[in-house]
Amino acid sequence: MHVFTRSGVERTSQKFHSTDTSTVKKNKQNKTATPIPSRSHNRRPLPPIRPPSPALPPPQPPLPPILRSRLASPPSASASLPPLAVFRLSPPSRPPHFPTSTAAAPIHHPAASIHHSCARSAGRASTFPSKATRLLHWWPPPNPVAATSGSRPCRQEGFVRSLMEVCAxxxxxxxxxxxxxAVVHGSAAVAAAIDLYTRCSLCLMPLADDKAAATLELDLKDPGLTFSWPCGRLREVLLTDEAAGAREARPCSPDRLASIARLLEEHEIPEAKIWLSAGLSAFLFLYTSILGCRPGKVTVSSDLPMGSGLGSSAAFCVSMSGVLLTAAGVVTAVGGISGEGMGWELVGKDDLELVNRWAFQGEKIIHGKPSGIDNAVSTFGSMIKFKKGELTNLKSSNPVKMLITDTRVGRNTKALVAGVSERASRHSDAMASVFNAVNSISEEVSSIVELAANDEIAITSKEEKLAELMEMNQGLLQCMGVSHSSIETVLRTTLKFNLVSKLTGAGGGGCVLTLIPTMLSNLVLEKVIAELESHSFRCFKVEVGGQGLQVCQGGCSYFNGDVV
Ligand SMILES: Nc1ncnc2c1ncn2[C@@H]1O[C@H](COP(=O)(O)OP(=O)(O)O)[C@@H](O)[C@H]1O
Ligand SMILES: C[C@@](O)(CCOP(=O)(O)O)CC(=O)O
Known part of the structure; x- marks a missing residue:
């Protein structure tokens, strides 16, 4: 067992500003729920589940391509062996996947611009020159320090080469x-990284002679939107030019958040995609805090469904902090990942701690009051126990198979977390007991996953204990008011096959985990998946417990589209 130190987790909550409209919108789903059948015959049915209180369900974006390939039953596939989530504490062997670029139609605004694109359609002509053209155009580098720093980015803090620079x-x-x-309220939780990634690439532009023409651009491949801000406008509104030092992660002050909100208001984000504004605020905060208002282009693409409980916001903040800190020269890669051969490199522990602290500041903008578990597991990878900011690395001795079912019901983590806190303030004693019970469950889960089971009987007994704990945890999540009729449908469906499920992440829709016993036949599993999919849910596989943040310093020639 390996224990990391406290990872940049502050427990102060942060007031969110007006650009996140999640609080002004009502959950129109009005889903009603029915009690789930009991596993044991003489157990009383659970009480009906209320739909989660103030969650804003963002429209579900199209399924990322990598997930399409992980679907248990791809649309055209015949009944083949259904893939599962498998806890495997080795780095995933699958090469990274990069979605294709998109076509864009700009909408102009005097100060800022936004381009809408049809995500995942083919073939946008890149606005960036090829690597060869860039070298011709910008060589020799205008900065003498850059000229002596070789082909790698300069490693001096606070200094970024003025040559067009690429990292990812x-x-x-x-x-x-x-x-x-419960982890938000100080209980322990157990989480594991999955091999679905969010990727950020950064192309730093030369500091143009014509400062008026310099822009900061953000290309979000998943929603299919590109945003751009003139650097002059950023300086004017944020009253800053230089980054104030990337080595210390600072919180976003209410004034700065209000300034960022003004910058976003100039964009007229489409109503249907307004849920993006929290991520955009986090981006502007992280970029301008770490690199100042210098021109650049950031491209983001992700395998993760957004707002489904699989930690897309944390992966966004961690990959963003990682690429910005790498460009700032304060985070350095320490070596390649065996077997991958794609240029991704690992990052040392101290650098990971710094990335984690910055990412946590970004998460606070998106979530309001995150526990820090999502950014910690996304940064450090593996399987972890997390309690009050302290992280313990867990070594899973046997593979544990989980089926992930995405209910495709969109929801908003910030609203759900706030709803639980409100319930906790209304019923403080009762909720303290609930959180306490969850703490005991997490402690027991973390011990059980580390137990070595060497024969079928021991494996079955271990899995039964895990299943029982998951079932208890789900019951307590229902007490917190974060289940949902779609989640209850998954529970009911899997229970018919004597399988146990629980929601994962914030709940209110999103994803559900089902423990798949080692001895379960593939035939039964196929039936479970078929029945889940008959409700229009998506079942897919992931590998669990792999690496956390990885970076690529310069020469990211494989990075699709804009950065080659
Ligand atoms: N790839 C991405 N591109 C743009 N924004 C993203 C991306 N991933 C996450 N986000 C931001 O994070 C939010 C989702 O966070 P959240 O509601 O916590 O769900 P999740 O469970 O997926 O973390 C989105 O609304 C968006 O603001
Ligand atoms: C509900 C919570 O415990 C996890 C949220 O996960 P997600 O954003 O739904 O992936 C919140 C937190 O720990 O910050």
């Missing part, structure tokens, strides 16, 4: 086995 980072999503929500 990727960070994984996560599942939570036990303890979501």
């Amino acid at each position: 980072a990727r960070a994984p999503g996560k599942i939570i086995l036990a303890g979501e929500h």
